[in-house]
Amino acid sequence: MEVENDLYRAQLRWERRYVRVLIAFDAAACVLAAGVAYVIRFGPFGTRHFDAARDTSEWYLLALVLLPVVWVVSMALNRAYEPRFLGGGSEEFRRVINAAVRVVATVSYATKAEVARAYVLIVFPVAILLSMVGRIGGRGILHRLRRQGRCMHRVLVVGAGESAATLVRLAQRDPTAGWSVVGVVLDRLPGRHSHDRPERSGFDLLGVPIVGTSETLHTSIRATRATTVAISPQMDGETLQRVLWNLEGSDVDVLVSSALTDVVGPRISIRPVAGLPLLHIREPELTGSRRVMKILFDRAVALTVVLLFSPLLIALALAVRLTSRGPAIFKQVRVGRGGETFKMYKFRSMYVDAEARLAGLQTSNEGQGLLFKMRDDPRVTRVGKFLRKWSLDEVPQLFNVLNGSMSLVGPRPPLPREVAQYEDDVHRRLMVKPGLTGLWQISGRSDLNWDESVRLDLRYVENWTLAMDFVILWRTVFAVLRREGAY
Structure with missing residues (x-):
């Protein structure tokens, strides 16, 4: 298990560097936004009039130090730095906006701070915009590196033959997704014993090797140095539950593919019914x-x-x-x-x-x-x-x-x-x-x-x-x- 963890940490070192760059950029964005808001509201060096009852230059200068900290902490609490959301599109941006709303609520209401409205109306939109720009730029760099085969997640695909092959094809079609499929683990081998050597059964895995079965999943993870396990949708419930139990404590991310491969976004939501999580699928909105x-x-x-x-x-x-x-x-x-x-x-x-x-x-x-x-x-x-x-x-x-x-x-x-x-x-x-x-x-x-x-x-x-x-x-x-x- 220690070897597994070492490999995992080595593989994901780029993620930590990427997160550190984002944190530094978010903090710098907030400092710049606070400075811009200060200059627009009060003029260079506070030359414009301050309301003695509300506005003091010391408070706003202190905001240059405190706001970036609050901003970054709010981002972290809203999981905007979690690797699973980085470079992933709208969900990453949504978390940035949610974090910004929490900061506004904290500054304006929780602390009962008397802050110039013009300052607030400038600092937070500018900070959000700059943070968004930072993520767009970071994503562009990340995608370019991934097209070169760098900054990839080592993915082990688990499932039945043809469904596993579909995941392999999707991963290889779009390198910017960050999936480098290092092996396929079959959940079952029809007509064969689990200890036999697995072979292809008429499905095209595009050169990706079959490295085992679900019973030997831990061995396959160690052999391939996988950091992510992607499970295809055709796996039956009992086998899936057993695989999830086996992966507990292995320091790998587990993703389960939906059988609805082309239905995404706001059309899908989870509805618990009698303790069972069910996918609620809305009809496509083509009118209105x-x-x-x-x-x-x-x-x-x-x-x-x-x-x-x-x-x-x-x-x-x-x-x-x-x-x-x-x-x-x-x-x-x-x-x-x-x-x-x-x-x-x-x-x-x-x-x-x-x-x-x-x-x-x-x-x-x-x-x-x-x-x-x-x-x-x-x-x-x-x-x-x-x-x-x-x-x-x-x-x-x-x-x-x-x-x-x-x-x-x-x-x-x-x-x-x-x-x-x-x-x-x-x-x-x-x-x-x-x-x-x-x-x-x-x-x-x-x-x-x-x-x-x-x-x-x-x-x-x-x-x-x-x-x-x-x-x-x-x-x-x-x-x-x-x-x-x-x-």
Whole structure:
């Protein structure tokens, strides 16, 4: 057990360094916020008038020392520094805001302090903003390191064959999640004795070795130096309970995967019934006031961008028109919400005979499923390659957003021939408007295979929120700059 703990501490040393950096940044953010609020409220060196009954420069100078301590302590009490929330998205930000609310309540009410309202209205929003910026910057650095194979959790996957393989595929698809799968432990071996050497049974683990069974879990943890155990959802209740008992005191994090792999966020809550914790799943919210807000937001942003960048749009249209025969705008029939067809606009990036040449290029198709993709497609013009490289060919779809046939964020707009070959489940993509960008855009675009593209689109449909749209739009900027899957 001591060896296990040593390995665990060595593996998670980067987490402690990351937390220390966040603590230092939060403290510095609060000091800076307090200084900014002091200068704005009272002027440099307190040159503006103080209310003798309430305001004293000594109190506010003391706040420069005390507030950062209270701020960091409140963050810690609200578990904002726990490794399981770091780099994880909205939950991390929610805990920062909750901690800030507690500090405001403590300063303003619990201590009955007489503080200038203008000072409070400045210091806490600035401190929250700076703490958020620190976490966004820290997450960006962490994700970059994880793409290089650093700062990873060593994960041991436990479960039945195919369900374990699904967890392995998900972990390898997104390195920024921080999972380095070091082995698979099968919960059972059909037709074999538990002491026999486990072998593959027709499922693809992408090179990850099978290192044991649930009966030898402790041995497998030591052999792989795992810091996290991820349990697949197909494990029966008795076996799961036994595994959890066996892991007590082993200093590893235990995660249990839900069978609802693409239902996340606010749709899921835990409801205890007769002592049994049950998952309550809300229906996807596809109508109502939030949908109206999405429409208004889409059209306002699209109109603003078109007006601001109209000179660029005109220049790109001229470049397309003057360098190859054909119109500047390519119109193509796509399928939108509810199966209705519409004409989607793009800057033409191919020669005018591209569709006629498609049949002769099918043998060179690098796409999977219903998608045709080629990295070096001979039908793409010289200007078209530039437009695709920077995703500029998609910009005219802003006019589709303005006329209501598309949204800023949504599933990829499919062709009618693709929809004709859809299986039943895939038709759920058509429950919302297609988008100019989406989860597919920020997850690899043309590098995705058909199944991955469908899974991401369905995940968006199942879990849509305005907050998700904002995050996707923000990440789209960086996806375009990295030019991932753009060809």
